[in-house]
Amino acid sequence: SQVFNFEDHSHRRYNPFLGSYVQVSPHRSKRPWQGQQESIIAQEQISYDPECFLCAGNRRVGGELNPDYQDTFVFTNDFGALTADIPIGSFDEGEFFKAKSERGVCKVICFSPDHSRTIPNLSLEQVTAVVKTWKKEYEILGSIDYINYVQIFENKGEVMGCSNPHPHGQIWAQESIPDEPFKKQLNFKKYHEIHQTSMVVDYVHAEIIKQKRIIDENDTFVILVPFWAVWPFEAMIAPKVHLPNLSAMSDNQLKDLADAYSKLTKRYDRLFDVSFPYSAGLHQAPTDGLEHTEWDIHMVFYPPLLRSATVKKFMVGYEMLANPQRDLTAEKAAAVLRDCV
C-alpha cells in the first residue's frame, strides 16, 4: 500500500506566519480549462505617453502637474482611500456594530519616468533607487505621530486591477495595523518568546538546508516559494539576517533587496514569456514606536497566472467561503522558477 507524501497526495499545509491553512491538490493540475481567458499583456512600447497621468511633465487627474523627474517621483494619491483630514471618533453599539475612524496617507511612487519600463527591465541602479525611496517614505510616514503601519506595495498588470501601465507602486500608511501584518505579528511574537530568535530568519535557514523551495539568493536575501504558498507562483524575498524594517538596512542590503526584486521579476517574465502580473509588497515592523525584535522585513509576491499567459487561478467559491486551495505544489513551482534563467 502507498505511503502519504505531500508532493502527490491531497493535503493541508500549515502557515505558521499567518496561523492558517492551505489545501493542496497536486493531482488536480490535469483538469481541463474551458473558462475565462485573460488577454495577453503586451509590453508598452512608448517611453512617453502624452495621455498618461504618471509621465513626467503631464497633468494628473487632480489637476496638478508632474515635475520633470529623473528616477523616482512620489506624490499623494489624488483619490486615496485614507486621508488625514477626517473627524476622529468611534461608534460602538453592542456586540455587532463597532466602527472607528481611520486616518492615513496614500501615496503613489513612480518607479521611472520611462512609461515603457517595468521592474524587471530597469537597471539594478534604477531598482535600487526605488528601494531607497521606499526607505525614505517609510521613515517620513512612520514618523507621523498617528501613523502606526506603512504598507508599501505594487499592483502590476490589468488583471491585478492596475489601471495604468506606467511603472509605479503605492504606499498606504495608517493608524491601525492592518489584519495580515497584525496576524503575522502575533505569530512572530509567540515564536520570539519561545525561541528568542526571529521566525522569518529561522525559516529562511530551515529552507536553505532543505534547498527544495529556494529559487535564488544573494548575500542578504533568499528568494523562495514558501512551503504554505497559496498562489500558483507565489514567492517571498526574505533576509538571512535579522532586519526588522527598511530603516535597519545598510546601503548594501538595500541594493541586495533591489537585486532580489529584479531577479525574481525577471524569472517571472520568462515563465510564460509575458510581462508577468502580480501584487507584491513589504511586510515589516509597525511604526508604533515600540521595539519589534520579533519582526523581519520580507517581501511577498502574489501572482495570479496558473498555466499560461492567459489562464489564471480563480480564488473564488471554495477559496472565498472555506479555504485557500492550490493545484501545483510549492516544490514544483519553485523548480520551474529555478529553471527560468
Add this chain to the structure above:
Amino acid sequence: SQVFNFEDHSHRRYNPFLGSYVQVSPHRSKRPWQGQQESIIAQEQISYDPECFLCAGNRRVGGELNPDYQDTFVFTNDFGALTADIPIGSFDEGEFFKAKSERGVCKVICFSPDHSRTIPNLSLEQVTAVVKTWKKEYEILGSIDYINYVQIFENKGEVMGCSNPHPHGQIWAQESIPDEPFKKQLNFKKYHEIHQTSMVVDYVHAEIIKQKRIIDENDTFVILVPFWAVWPFEAMIAPKVHLPNLSAMSDNQLKDLADAYSKLTKRYDRLFDVSFPYSAGLHQAPTDGLEHTEWDIHMVFYPPLLRSATVKKFMVGYEMLANPQRDLTAEKAAAVLRDCV
C-alpha cells in the same frame, strides 16, 4: 467642527463573525476608473447545448453519460480537488513544515436541465428542489465517517472562474473544518458561552430593529448587507430562528431559503441589468458528530461587480497584503438593492 459618522468618513468596522476588520473609504466612490473592463455576460439563449458537459444526455469530460434528468442532478466531480482514495498520513518537521493528508469528496449539482436558466429565472418550485437536494447531500456526505465539514457553494459567471454557464453548484466535503467556518465557529462558541443564545440569530434581530441594512425578508429569513461587508454588494441570508444546519429545517423553511435565494438573485440581476456574477454558499454546523448549538446556517454572497456590468472591484495589493477595503458603505449598498424591485 465635524463629528465622525461612518457613512461619510474613512473608518474600520469590526466583523464579529470572523474576528477581522474591513477598511471603509466612503469618499472613494468618486475615483475615475481607467482599468480593466469585464465583458458583459449575456444570458445563454439555448436550452440545450450539445457541447455542454452538464446538459442531460450528454457525455462528460470523464467519459460518463449524464442521465435524462428532470430537476436536479448530482454527480462526483471528474476532477475533484478532494478525493477519498489517498494514503493517510502526516508530515511534521519542526515549526515550519507541517502537512496532513486530507480526504474528501467533490460533487457537482446541476440546478436544472435547461442550459439557459440561472437561479433568478427558475421558478420557486425549481429553486426549492435545489435546496432540498442540498439537504439530502449534506446528510449523505455528513454521515460518511471521516467527513467533518460539507461546503455547498455556487460560482456564477466567467468573472468568478465558472467555466460552464449551465446552472450548477458544487459541494466540497472533507475531513477538516476549513479556515473560514472554523473562525466563525470559534466566535459563535465564545458568544454562545457568554449569552446562551446564538450569534447569527441575535445579529439578525439587531438588524431588524435598525432596518438600515435589510434588503428583504420572509417568514424564516432576512436578506441583509452585513455591517462589515467587504464586497461592494455582498449580502447574507440569515435565519430569524435558531437553525444550525439544513437537517434542522422543515419543508417550509427550506422553501423560505429558496425564496430568499431567488429574491436576492433577482435583485442582483436588476442592479446593472446583467446576469449578475457571484460566489455564494452556505455556512452551517460541521458534521463532526458534536452538538453545535452555537451555529446557525446562513448563506453568503460575494459578488465582484462595483459600479456597472463591466467594472468590478479588484481585491488586490492593499487588500491581499494588508486588509480588505471597500468604497461604498454597506448602508448605501443595502439601499440600492432594496430599490431594485
